[in-house]
Amino acid sequence: MYLNKQNFQNQVSTLMPNYKEMKFLLAVSGGSDSMVLAHLFKNLEINFQIAHINYKLRGEESNLDEKVVEDFCKKNNIKFHLYNVSEQDKKPENSIQLWARNLRYSFFEKIKLEENLDYLATAHHLNDELETFIINLSRASGLKGLSGIPKNSNQIFRPLLKFSKEDIYRFAAENKLEFREDKSNQKSDYLRNFIRNVITPQLLKTNSQFLENFSKTLTFLEESENFISKEIEKKRKTLCDEINSKIVFNKAKLKIESNFIKFKLLKKYGFKEPHEISKIFSAENGSRFFSNTHQLKVNSTQLIIKDLDEKVIDFKPISIKKNDEIHIKDFCVDYKEIGKVWEINSDKINWPLKLRQPKSEDIFNPIGMKGKKKVKKFIRDLKLSDSDELVLVLADSEDQILGVIPFRQNGEFFAENKNLSIYL
Secondary structure: OOOOHHHHHHHHHHHOOOHHHOEEEEEOOOOHHHHHHHHHHHHOOOEEEEEEEEOOOOOHHHHHHHHHHHHHHHHHOOOEEEEEOOHHHOOOOOOHHHHHHHHHHHHHHHHHHHHOOOEEEOOOOHHHHHHHHHHHHHOOOOOOOOOOOOOEEOOEEOOOOOOOHHHHHHHHHHOOOOOOOOHHHHOOOOHHHHHHHHHHHHHHHOOOOHHHHHHHHHHHHHHHHHHHHHHHHHHHHHHEEEEOOEEEEEHHHHHOOOHHHHHHHHHOOOOOOHHHHHHHHHOOOOOEEEOOOEEEEEOOOEEEEEEOOOOOOOOOOEEEOOOOOOOHHHOOOOOOOEOEEEEEOHHHOOOOEEEEOOOOOOEEOEOOOOOOEEHHHHHHHOOOOOOOOOOEEEEOOOOOEEEEEOOEEEHHHEOOOOOOEEEO
16 A cells, blocks of 8 residues: 555555544654654644654664654644653663563553553554564464464554555655664564575565455454354353353363364463363363463363462351242352252241351251251361352351252251151
């Protein structure tokens, strides 16, 4: 797409119809891309400020970059924010690119908050898209990783993604814009620079419309990813529920879905390795799997996923009077047993009843089993943990345990004459 004021304005309006109401922080290095973007923002009378980081990596060259940006701001009465990197920033011997990226985005976020700005704007362009596509392709990225750099997400606005580096150079020349070239980009010692300097030129030789066709391909991929994401969310609603801040999947239903659907559904919680997902569905009851962010527990009918940072549930006891109606499934994660009826001898209990979490001293006689058992031990034997699943006991006003909800009634209170029925 040919870069001029009108085409740029059309692109900005498409991505952000209310851009005139927004305030931007424009990241400007002094290179052709960001200086062209600054010029275009000025021409469209967009409300923006400029931020620049001097990394002190190229001596006087870095200082000249800073001067070009600062001079532009002074000339056009634009607020200028400068960060000079110092020894306190602890530049590493390796991974300088990652260090520099983290440093600048931290600085940009700080300025955004201090100045009450809405968006960070960057000058990523179509050639950057191609480089990112190749990098993600080499890393076995999925469709989302191949769909392009987001144009407007997470308060980062990238309005030049439809324009090529050649378009940017042409615009700069036509408008006689001053900018600086970072000579370190000519070195191919980093992967992105190698792709930029060696691979991309060869690809562009294969077809005079290569970048234009590539841009169309990105659009197709993005539309496909958007469609698939919507369908996956529809599928998610049929396969899982959210109970007590936990995600509970129907194990049997999810198991018969395709590997692709399993991957897309579980990836959200950090489970994205095919061999790991396969193990989940063949694991024994009580098995646990961990991602960087979540824990997944397997039981006979469910996959229960919780956030690793989630605090232990503090359940407030519920008092139950005669004829009260309480829906147990609203409280318990593992409710496969719900649907049974407990028959209780009402002569042995004292009202009101109460629904509460187990205590260490709780003891009961599980129906169908010989002898008494501590409730905590009973829970552990089921490969449950009252600290990470909401397991409840039903007790009377004297704290006699009538059963562990929803798993087992206390046999001492069983009554064949059905003089009290509790429906779970």
